[in-house]
Amino acid sequence: MRFISQTSSDGVTEQLFTLGELPGVLWTPDDRAGTRPLILMGHGGGQHKKAPGVVARALRLVTEGGFAVVAVDAPNHGDRPKTEEFARVVAGLRAGVTAGEDIAPHLAAMHTLLAEQAVPEWQAVVTAVQELDFVGAGPAGYCGMSMGCGLGVPFVAAEPRIRAAVLGLLGVHGLAETAARITVPVRFLLQWDDDRVPRAQGLALFDALASADKTLHANPGKHEEVPEFETGSAVRFLTRHLGQATVS
Amino acid sequence: MRFISQTSSDGVTEQLFTLGELPGVLWTPDDRAGTRPLILMGHGGGQHKKAPGVVARALRLVTEGGFAVVAVDAPNHGDRPKTEEFARVVAGLRAGVTAGEDIAPHLAAMHTLLAEQAVPEWQAVVTAVQELDFVGAGPAGYCGMSMGCGLGVPFVAAEPRIRAAVLGLLGVHGLAETAARITVPVRFLLQWDDDRVPRAQGLALFDALASADKTLHANPGKHEEVPEFETGSAVRFLTRHLGQATVS
Numbered sequence: 001m002r003f004i005s006q007t008s009s010d011g012v013t014e015q016l017f018t019l020g021e022l023p024g025v026l027w028t029p030d031d032r033a034g035t036r037p038l039i040l041m042g043h044g045g046g047q048h049k050k051a052p053g054v055v056a057r058a059l060r061l062v063t064e065g066g067f068a069v070v071a072v073d074a075p076n077h078g079d080r081p082k083t084e085e086f087a088r089v090v091a092g093l094r095a096g097v098t099a100g101e102d103i104a105p106h107l108a109a110m111h112t113l114l115a116e117q118a119v120p121e122w123q124a125v126v127t128a129v130q131e132l133d134f135v136g137a138g139p140a141g142y143c144g145m146s147m148g149c150g151l152g153v154p155f156v157a158a159e160p161r162i163r164a165a166v167l168g169l170l171g172v173h174g175l176a177e178t179a180a181r182i183t184v185p186v187r188f189l190l191q192w193d194d195d196r197v198p199r200a201q202g203l204a205l206f207d208a209l210a211s212a213d214k215t216l217h218a219n220p221g222k223h224e225e226v227p228e229f230e231t232g233s234a235v236r237f238l239t240r241h242l243g244q245a246t247v248s
Numbered sequence: 249m250r251f252i253s254q255t256s257s258d259g260v261t262e263q264l265f266t267l268g269e270l271p272g273v274l275w276t277p278d279d280r281a282g283t284r285p286l287i288l289m290g291h292g293g294g295q296h297k298k299a300p301g302v303v304a305r306a307l308r309l310v311t312e313g314g315f316a317v318v319a320v321d322a323p324n325h326g327d328r329p330k331t332e333e334f335a336r337v338v339a340g341l342r343a344g345v346t347a348g349e350d351i352a353p354h355l356a357a358m359h360t361l362l363a364e365q366a367v368p369e370w371q372a373v374v375t376a377v378q379e380l381d382f383v384g385a386g387p388a389g390y391c392g393m394s395m396g397c398g399l400g401v402p403f404v405a406a407e408p409r410i411r412a413a414v415l416g417l418l419g420v421h422g423l424a425e426t427a428a429r430i431t432v433p434v435r436f437l438l439q440w441d442d443d444r445v446p447r448a449q450g451l452a453l454f455d456a457l458a459s460a461d462k463t464l465h466a467n468p469g470k471h472e473e474v475p476e477f478e479t480g481s482a483v484r485f486l487t488r489h490l491g492q493a494t495v496s
Contacts, residue, residue, distance in 0.1 A: 211468075215467050219462070220460060
């Protein structure tokens with residue numbers, strides 16, 4: 001893990017880094033004595049590790065929850081090269097949108113392709129970040145919506161260090177069996193008038209999660225219109241399950 | 249409004265009262281200088297104003313939110329006399345349960361009968377309690393599940409002093425048109441494995457609410473198994489919309 005830059009603003013330190021070829025960003029409190037739970041954030045499709053929504057949620061997780069938050073560019077996103085195979089899948093998705101088809105199979109194909117690479121990358125990120133003395137090998141959480149949910153479901157199912165997850169804004173297509181392997185507490189966000197995810201498909205993904213402790217939060221509005229109060233609620237959910245920073 | 253008794257425990261003052269023939273209970277902080285938002289709580293079917301679940305939620309609303317909380321026995325419940333008409337409706341409900349019928353129409357008939365009397369009673373309760381100098385005529389809220397939702401929907405729809413409501417654990421049968429007149433912020437609780445309310449019926453009641461600001465919280469478990477963390481979440485929701493006590 002190689003740190004490239006370090007800046008500080010409003011009590012939050014932001015460090016850009018690379019892990020091998022993987023570009024990432026780590027946010028921690030300026031005062032980072034002791035250790036703290038780590039949240040890995042997955043960004044949405046076409047976005048990147050510093051998309052405005054990712055940054056806004058990360059800052060609140062740090063300032064209100066005292067967490068360390070890490071995000072990396074997903075495969076074929078942000079500063080990373082795009083493969084021909086990814087370009088073909090994206091072209092298929094765009095053609096499906098234009099043709100007015102159900103895009104769920106296209107999204108599932110894209111997420112399956114990306115998850116194969118993203119899951120081991122994210123596991124390596126958790127390992128590397130938890131070796132930092134101001135983070136430590138305590139419980140970790142995951143937070144990702146939409147494509148961040150499509151990659152997050154296989155990640156959370158595969159990774160026992162993740163003890164709680166905030167997911168949502170995605171339907172069940174292609175994910176039912178993987179979701180049925182998730183048993184950690186989950187907060188699941190659904191937009192009641194989602195213009196990309198049919199309501200029944202989103203409810204079915206929530207239903208498929210095996211977690212005994214899972215809560216669906218549904219709000220009116222479209223895919224991009226999750227109310228801001230859900231961020232504060234997610235911080236409290238993650239704090240409840242992962243605990244707070246520990247001064248050593 | 250005639251106060252009958254006053255006790256105090258763990259910082260909360262409990263006053264039993266009657267308003268005409270109507271028996272009620274009012275909870276406020278022991279230190280009740282100034283004015284504060286009022287929450288009217290509706291109890292479930294077969295319960296009463298001091299049912300354990302009502303008391304537990306009321307105490308948290310007072311201690312964590314600083315609210316005044318009032319509950320009265322619903323018509324034909326608690327210390328109130330039962331009418332023959334109510335006995336007939338209950339007998340119909342029980343026969344329906346025994347016969348394995350869809351009980352939604354029976355519940356709707358019971359709630360319609362009770363709401364006709366409860367709505368004007370609750371309006372009078374809000375008026376009387378808000379005349380107390382330690383409450384005051386500020387914003388009020390409503391909190392009621394199951395039968396408390398069946399009576400709460402027509403009450404909230406009819407009463408402009410109610411500015412936010414916590415509802416849920418009930419289906420849409422007989423309530424769609426009334427719910428479509430509710431425009432204040434609503435928190436709606438749904439149990440994913442409700443053994444009394446079919447999931448689709450509960451989702452349809454949430455859908456029918458006209459409120460632009462409404463959030464569905466769905467959790468695994470049966471009708472009686474709402475997780476305790478939803479109480480804290482409801483306190484924050486009501487505080488966000490009604491504000492806090494004001495020291496005069």
